[in-house]
Amino acid sequence: MKTMTYLEAGRAGLAEMMRQDGSVWALGEDLGRGGVFGQYHGLQDEFGSDRIADTPISESCILGSAVGAAMMGTRPVVEMRFADFALCAVDELVNQAAKARYMFGGQARVPMVVREPSGMWRSSAAQHSQSLESWYTHIPGLVVVMPATPADNKFLLMESIRCNDPVVYLEHKDLWSLEGPVDDQTETLPIGKARVARPGSDLTIVSWSAMFHRALEAAAILATQNVDAEVIDLRTLWPWDRQCVCESVQKTGHLLIVHEAVQVSGFGAEISSVVTENCFGDLKSAPRRLAAPRIPISYAPTMEDEVRVSASQIVEAALTQIGT
Amino acid sequence: MNKTNFDRARYRHFYNQMCRIRAFERAAIKAKDENLVLGAIHPSIGQEAAAVGVCGNLRREDILLSTHRGHGHTLCKGADPQAMMLELLGKTGGNCGGKGGSMHIADFGVGMLGANGVVGANINIAVGAAHAIKLKGEDKVVTCIFGDGAINRGPFLEGLNWAKIYNLPVLFVCEDNGYSATTNTKDTTAGAGPVARAQSLGLEAESRDGNDVVGVDIATRDLLSRVKKKGPHLLHLKTYRLGGHTSTDPAKYRPDGEADGKWSEDPIARCRDMLKQAGLTDEALTDIEMAATSEMDGIYERARDAAFPPAANAYTDVQDIGDPRSQAF
Ligand SMILES: Cc1ncc(C[n+]2csc(CCOP(=O)(O)OP(=O)(O)O)c2C)c(N)n1
Ligand SMILES: [Mg+2]
Numbered sequence: 001m002k003t004m005t006y007l008e009a010g011r012a013g014l015a016e017m018m019r020q021d022g023s024v025w026a027l028g029e030d031l032g033r034g035g036v037f038g039q040y041h042g043l044q045d046e047f048g049s050d051r052i053a054d055t056p057i058s059e060s061c062i063l064g065s066a067v068g069a070a071m072m073g074t075r076p077v078v079e080m081r082f083a084d085f086a087l088c089a090v091d092e093l094v095n096q097a098a099k100a101r102y103m104f105g106g107q108a109r110v111p112m113v114v115r116e117p118s119g120m121w122r123s124s125a126a127q128h129s130q131s132l133e134s135w136y137t138h139i140p141g142l143v144v145v146m147p148a149t150p151a152d153n154k155f156l157l158m159e160s161i162r163c164n165d166p167v168v169y170l171e172h173k174d175l176w177s178l179e180g181p182v183d184d185q186t187e188t189l190p191i192g193k194a195r196v197a198r199p200g201s202d203l204t205i206v207s208w209s210a211m212f213h214r215a216l217e218a219a220a221i222l223a224t225q226n227v228d229a230e231v232i233d234l235r236t237l238w239p240w241d242r243q244c245v246c247e248s249v250q251k252t253g254h255l256l257i258v259h260e261a262v263q264v265s266g267f268g269a270e271i272s273s274v275v276t277e278n279c280f281g282d283l284k285s286a287p288r289r290l291a292a293p294r295i296p297i298s299y300a301p302t303m304e305d306e307v308r309v310s311a312s313q314i315v316e317a318a319l320t321q322i323g324t
Numbered sequence: 325m326n327k328t329n330f331d332r333a334r335y336r337h338f339y340n341q342m343c344r345i346r347a348f349e350r351a352a353i354k355a356k357d358e359n360l361v362l363g364a365i366h367p368s369i370g371q372e373a374a375a376v377g378v379c380g381n382l383r384r385e386d387i388l389l390s391t392h393r394g395h396g397h398t399l400c401k402g403a404d405p406q407a408m409m410l411e412l413l414g415k416t417g418g419n420c421g422g423k424g425g426s427m428h429i430a431d432f433g434v435g436m437l438g439a440n441g442v443v444g445a446n447i448n449i450a451v452g453a454a455h456a457i458k459l460k461g462e463d464k465v466v467t468c469i470f471g472d473g474a475i476n477r478g479p480f481l482e483g484l485n486w487a488k489i490y491n492l493p494v495l496f497v498c499e500d501n502g503y504s505a506t507t508n509t510k511d512t513t514a515g516a517g518p519v520a521r522a523q524s525l526g527l528e529a530e531s532r533d534g535n536d537v538v539g540v541d542i543a544t545r546d547l548l549s550r551v552k553k554k555g556p557h558l559l560h561l562k563t564y565r566l567g568g569h570t571s572t573d574p575a576k577y578r579p580d581g582e583a584d585g586k587w588s589e590d591p592i593a594r595c596r597d598m599l600k601q602a603g604l605t606d607e608a609l610t611d612i613e614m615a616a617t618s619e620m621d622g623i624y625e626r627a628r629d630a631a632f633p634p635a636a637n638a639y640t641d642v643q644d645i646g647d648p649r650s651q652a653f
Contacts, residue, residue, distance in 0.1 A: 025459060055486075056482070056486065058482035061482035064449055064483070065449070065451050065486060068449035068452025068455070070452075071453065072456035095442050095445065101643070103438075104419075104423075104430040105422070141642055143645045164644055191646075239645060
């Protein structure tokens with residue numbers, strides 16, 4: 001067991017897969033210098049510039065060429081720099097990567113990972129802060145992964161690289177420096193399994209990515225008020241672990257979903273619907289969502305904070321929901 | 325053309341291939357008119373020399389990416405026309421099991437990595453395929469065919485730049501039929517066109533008469549050998565789409581008589597004249613044409629009788645993780 005940051009763990013996971021499998025390579029802007037956040041620091045020294053490839057600022061070609069390279073039997077790891085820039089390559093991801101296998105009747109496999117640093121971080125404003133995960137869950141063919149801890153960022157990245165489907169891998173920029181224990185052993189972590197991070201009996205809080213940590217903080221505060229919240233880190237959004245969430249709701253009767261993305265048409269709506277359809281009889285209150293208002297993200301902290309869900313808001317929402 | 329070294333057998337074969345493409349598309353148009361082809365088809369009638377002259381130079385292991393107007397390219401790369409016709413009709417046994425249709429035919433078994441329903445999207449995929457070939461150290465080339473309209477999309481810049489900086493084995497072929505759907509491409513294109521644009525990125529590029537199968541053949545052969553040694557090149561083939569954008573497009577937007585006049589440059593007729601000059605008889609050439617027609621008519625007949633795929637196949641080959649057969653809603 002080692003202590004690593006979320007960023008280092010992602011780097012270790014990639015390096016490990018590159019050592020294990022010669023067909024794995026990474027491409028993106030500035031990777032030779034370590035990538036914008038340092039996620040690739042030192043990797044070009046070990047693996048060379050063919051396998052840690054510096055690309056032009058050509059998002060559509062970065063993603064589109066990865067589709068071609070994946071169909072030819074390599075496993076590209078695509079660095080999009082910011083999730084927001086992946087929008088320059090929507091055709092390549094949605095119409096090409098996600099469709100090739102199906103549209104060609106099973107002849108193609110597109111084993112690629114699209115890393116998209118996502119979410120609010122240091123006043124980055126409207127074009128460098130978005131959380132767009134729910135868009136991707138809407139696209140058949142894609143797998144959507146959102147790690148919240150260093151260990152998950154290593155092992156879910158490794159599993160995503162092993163996966164034969166295109167994976168949208170959303171790392172949260174505000175978690176880069178988060179430290180946590182990471183196993184030295186190569187372990188596998190299946191995609192699609194949520195984690196009950198804090199067991200509890202009074203209320204279920206489902207979250208993922210950076211917001212999961214706010215949910216844990218809120219649960220600690222709730223505990224001081226004799227409310228025993230169960231906190232689930234969903235980890236992957238497609239497929240998502242309905243069983244874990246439903247079992248929890250069957251136990252607690254209350255569901256609060258917390259995410260950083262805009263609430264309208266956010267993934268919380270999907271979770272709320274599925275739980276309502278499947279666990280209606282177990283619910284003691286209507287499932288609730290706590291997420292961002294439908295406004296772009298501002299630069300100034302006063303306005304930026306309007307879209308940020310805080311631990312105290314989660315506490316307040318939880319208390320209202322269980323009626324205390 | 326120097327008659328003494330005119331390779332009669334080669335161009336007899338190319339003539340045959342052009343006739344087969346045309347017969348395939350005539351059968352497909354008939355099938356469309358009879359409502360058996362379900363979606364749109366984009367025939368390449370008049371452009372067969374480009375398909376045959378280019379793809380006739382590709383080995384099975386070489387890679388090809390094509391467009392929505394790709395029946396000819398696909399056939400020449402070695403795909404089975406029976407499977408192609410079945411795909412057009414959405415039937416079992418189609419190249420993509422009825423999931424793709426005309427615009428999405430692929431045959432990975434012969435190195436054909438797909439037509440594409442999105443104009444220009446094949447360019448980035450092609451350079452990525454070439455990138456993989458380079459990484460793996462394989463002896464293959466990628467040929468990427470696109471239309472004159474595609475050069476106005478971003479991937480043309482991004483993909484050609486990419487191919488050049490990584491020095492990838494790609495032959496870009498711009499099959500210029502003068503039209504971008506129903507618009508004359510020159511009205512929407514600034515500057516001197518694909519050759520100048522490619523040259524501005526440092527690629528060697530040349531223009532040829534795309535209706536002269538011999539010229540296309542010679543140029544392609546030469547360019548492919550240069551691609552292997554020196555990286556990406558572009559071949560611009562000037563041709564003409566004798567029909568509409570789709571099989572049901574009457575193409576009324578064209579000046580009166582334009583298409584009629586262009587029939588005099590029909591690449592099949594031109595090849596036929598050449599072969600006659602080289603000593604083949606009218607009878608022999610007509611036999612080739614008739615054999616192609618009866619081959620493709622038979623293929624259409626058999627495709628009519630085939631079954632549609634079972635509805636349950638709609639759930640296969642989506643993805644392994646999060647497979648809709650276990651979780652579609
Ligand atoms: C990105 C995109 N935009 C528009 C279309 C609709 N469309 C299909 S074919 C076509 C014309 C393409 O012209 P060109 O590239 O010259 O090919 P051609 O049809 O002449 O073979 C258009 C606009 C499309 N399929 N994809
Ligand atoms: Mg055109």
